[in-house]
Amino acid sequence: MTPQIDLQHEIKYFHDLLAAEEMKVAFDEVLEDSEVAYEAIYSYGFCQNVGKTYACTGASKFVVLSYDWDWVLKIPFLGESINYCEIEKNIYEKAIEAGLEKFFTPMYYVGTFQTKTFSVLPLYLSKKVKTDIDYLDNVYNGLSDPHKSPKNISNEVLSYFPEGKVLAKLCEDYPENEVEKLCVFMEENYIGDMHAENVGLTEDNKIIFLDYSGY
Numbered sequence: 112m113t114p115q116i117d118l119q120h121e122i123k124y125f126h127d128l129l130a131a132e133e134m135k136v137a138f139d140e141v142l143e144d145s146e147v148a149y150e151a152i153y154s155y156g157f158c159q160n161v162g163k164t165y166a167c168t169g170a171s172k173f174v175v176l177s178y179d180w181d182w183v184l185k186i187p188f189l190g191e192s193i194n195y196c197e198i199e200k201n202i203y204e205k206a207i208e209a210g211l212e213k214f215f216t217p218m219y220y221v222g223t224f225q226t227k228t229f230s231v232l233p234l235y236l237s238k239k240v241k242t243d244i245d246y247l248d249n250v251y252n253g254l255s256d257p258h259k260s261p262k263n264i265s266n267e268v269l270s271y272f273p274e275g276k277v278l279a280k281l282c283e284d285y286p287e288n289e290v291e292k293l294c295v296f297m298e299e300n301y302i303g304d305m306h307a308e309n310v311g312l313t314e315d316n317k318i319i320f321l322d323y324s325g326y
Contacts, residue, residue: 242308
């Protein structure tokens, strides 16, 4: 069970933001039509700016970020048969039960939002972490062993890390037995696609998964 946390201020902020006229086009053109969503992702990308906030598409969800808040809003594509945000939330709850939550950014379901076309959007909040790609590249370049991996790891889990530097950074940040336990958890829950853009860094510069719903 996900711990109770007071996010009322954050929820109100994002509700007000989603009601902004500039954002409504995004819902109609991307969220509610999976074909448009895929075209946005693979052809030209989608990004909608509103002040200090911007919204963009991922492979399985719509993400809204604000420079003024420590949380990221995630909304699943309504045209998809799978709610990847719900999968991510469930994985986080399982991680808590397994004592592995430190490896995953917190993910909470926080209610719904009614769009102008009468579709109801499920809303999720995820904790924001450091994701600067240039900074991350510098961190990876400083690894003592860029090919390091746990001794006991299956080939299946190795395939979950298309860029070995992410796994090597995990091994440098955490004890080997903890990484091995994490890898077993990943295989049990099909947590793949852990490339550099799906991870971030904690305040003490340790790897943390920020997009772990798989795809």
